[in-house]
Structure formats: structure tokens, C-alpha cells
Amino acid sequence: MMKKVMTALLAVGALVTLAACGGNSNDNNSSGSGSSNEKVTLKFQSLAFQKSTVAATKKIVDDWNAANPNIQVEYVQGSWDSVHDQLVTQFQGGTAPDIIHDESADITGFINQGYLADLSPYLSQQTKDAVSQGVWDTTSKDGKIYGAPTLLQSYVVFGNTALLKAAGVNATGDSLSWDDFAADAKKLTKPGKFGLGWGLKSPTATMLNLGLNFDAKYFEGSGQDAKATVGDAELEVPKRIHAMAYDDKSIDPTSLTLGGTDVLPGFYAGKYAMIVAGNYVAQQILSEAPKGFQWEVLPPLKGTSTKQAANPQTLSVPAEGKHIEQSAKFIDFFMKAENLAAVGQGDQLIPSTQAARDAIQKATGGKNGWQQTLASGTELTKAPFQSVDNYPKWKDQIATPAFQEFLANKTDLATLGKKLSDGWGQVNN
Secondary structure (H helix, E strand, C coil), X not given: CCCCCCCCCCCCCCCCCCCCCCCCCCCCCCCCCCCCCXXXXXXXXXXXXXXXXXXHHHHHHHHHHHHCXXXXXXXXXXXXXXXXXXXXXXXXXXXXXXXXXXXXXHHHHHHHCCCECCCCCCCCHHHHHHECHHHHHHHEECCEECCEECXXXXXXXXXXXXXXXXXXXXXXXXXXXXXXXXXXXXXXXXXXXXXXXXXXXXXXXXXXXXXXXXXXXXXXXXXXXXXXXXXXHHHHHHHHHHHHHHCCCCECHHHHHCCCCCCHHHHHCCCEEEEEEECXXXXXXXXXXXXXXXXEECCCEECCCXXXXXXXXXXXXXXXXXXHHHHHHHHHHHCCHHHHHHHHHHXXXXXXXXXXXXXXXXXXXXCCCHHHHHHHXXXXXXXXXXXXXXXXXXXXXXXXXXXXXXXXXXXXXXXXXXXXXXXXXXXXX
């Protein structure tokens, strides 16, 4: 997450008066217990990891529990690092939590394997109408909904305001072309300092998401029938990053081996004038940057478009869950605008509904990068890799090491393309 962020969930104020949010015939059931008066306890495994978001998520759970005595929700802490393998084991053993927090790219395989419940009959029309169809497409199959999309991440450019001003770099407008971005990075590169630091230790998600800037597909088809397709469009982003690192020398090559947030100390210290990261990193900057450090978010990067993959965080329910209807009611509650806004603001991620985005814009006035962050979410769309069952396996076993070798200048572009393409046949069997 998106990593991962990859991620997030936040709270609202006291909502004791909240009505149950189910979208079916039991909408007006004040207990929120659905068609049954049975008292149940649902396990909700959250992957929220930032302190503010964990607290906010627990607040949502508390608010729900206060208003719904017959449907109690138990918060369970999970981890983005292990959720896929954990869910594989839990689905096979019948021990998956009642409400699952994950991301759309990861649940695709689970959908195709029949592990997730169709939430279409249970989610409220209000929830269905609040999210754009393009985002619902990332969690749906054959018209059935298998996950409620909550928060989205885009990749944005963070700038050290003082260094940008000193170099006369003024990135404004609706978008920033990759050509201008590279020119700015070169302009900002000084002896001992780099225009850009980019933590690409885990590069695959970044490459595939930003690849949509140039209409990169990487896959054609869906499920296990998908075919890998790696051509000029797919190699455009890695080619540009490599050129900035080894031709222009405007990216610190050592930063390419770091984790996404490991570049932050160098960013604060002025070693890098800019960094590229998921917009959730803004929360970390806000909480830990040295006093007086001035930063900003630049306009969305643009190739042939500013498109990026919409890989939302999701809330799903196991197909074999005993309380699908009650679980869906909690998901409906979680999807309320004030809840998504609170969670999104806590994690600096983009809510899936316009009402929640409007709430954040109003609450923040667009400060702390929110104006550009929200703008970067306008063209998030489903990417081909999100329909491919074995994408997680290809990412871990093939794409990540191949991209790492290329970014370390150990292989050339043609070799990268061949590894990405041929490797699909190795893992998709």
C-alpha cells in the first residue's frame, strides 16, 4: 500500500445516536442486529499501524459497540507484512476474522478462490452510491461486491520548500510532467546533495502504479488466464528513474535501496530536495520533522496522463462467515463520511467517497499537502494487475528482484523486460 500503508481507519466523535447502518430491510433496526436478535461478537482485524489511526479505528469500534449492544465488535491488530499468508492459512482452516482489512490487489485471488462473501445484498444503497464505479470495480467481480473500498493511496512528490525556493523551482498547476520533474531534480542537485531521494527497496507497487502515467498494462486478461505484456509503456517509468540516477545523477543511487520512509532523515537534513512516496508519509512528516522544517506536496506526476492505480484498502467478510449480515452493517457504519474522513485524515490517505474528501478539504483548508493529495486521487482507476490471481507471487518472486537489479545498475532495460515477462510463466502455474 500501498503499501501500506499501505492503509488506515479513524474515528469520529461520540456517535451514540447513530442508527444502525445496514442497507437492507433492517435499516431502521436500532439495535443494528439485522434480522436476528442473536447477540454476536465479531472479530475485526485492522491493519492500521500509525498511532493516530489505530486510536481512531478503536474509536470507531467503541462508537459502534455503544450503539449496537447485540452486535459487538472486537478489535484485533493485524499487520500488512503478514496479512496475505495469514489469510491463506485462516481461510483454509476456517478461522478468518469476521471483518477483514486488506487491499484490493491482495483480495483478487481470494475472490476468485471463493473465500470472500458477496456483500451486494447487505451493503446500504447509500454506501454503494457514495463510491465511484471505477473504484468499486477494483473490489467486484461479475457485478458482485467482495470488498468495501475505504482509503486510497497515490504516489506524490514531497518537496523541501526552502531548497525549492533557493533553486527557483516553483511547481504549481494541475500536474507536473515527468520531463519537468527530471529537469527540476537536476536543477536541485548540488555537490553533496541530490535533487531526489527515492526509497525503492520494494519497487514493484510504485512501478506498476505510476506506470499508468504512461498507459502501462503489464498484464492482459484476468485470473490465471492473464498474460504478461511488457513493452515500451511498461518500461517507461523504470527507464526514467534509472536515467535520473545514473545519467543525470539527480537521484541518490543509494536511496534506491532504502525503504519508502528511510529517506526521510535525509529529506529533513536537506540531503534530498525532493522525495517520492505514498501520500501517507505526510503523516509521518507531520509527527517527526524537525521544528521549522517547511515542506510541500507537488502536483501529481503526468506522463500521457496523471492516472495511477486505485488499489484501495478494503473491508471484506469471509464467505463462510456466520454473521455476514451483521458484519456488513459494521462495514456500512465504517463507510460513513465522517468516519472515512477521520480515518483518511489520520493516515493522510484519500477516502473513497467524495463526501469524506470534501470533509477533509473543509477541515484542513488544503494545508499540509491535502490540496495536492486530494487532487492526486481524481484519476485513480483499476489497473490490469488487480485482476490477476498470481500477482502477489509474481511481485515477490519475479518483479521485485528484477526491478532491484535494474535500479542497482546490474542489468539493462531489455533484461528487465525479459525477466518480468518470462517470470510470469514461472509463477502462474
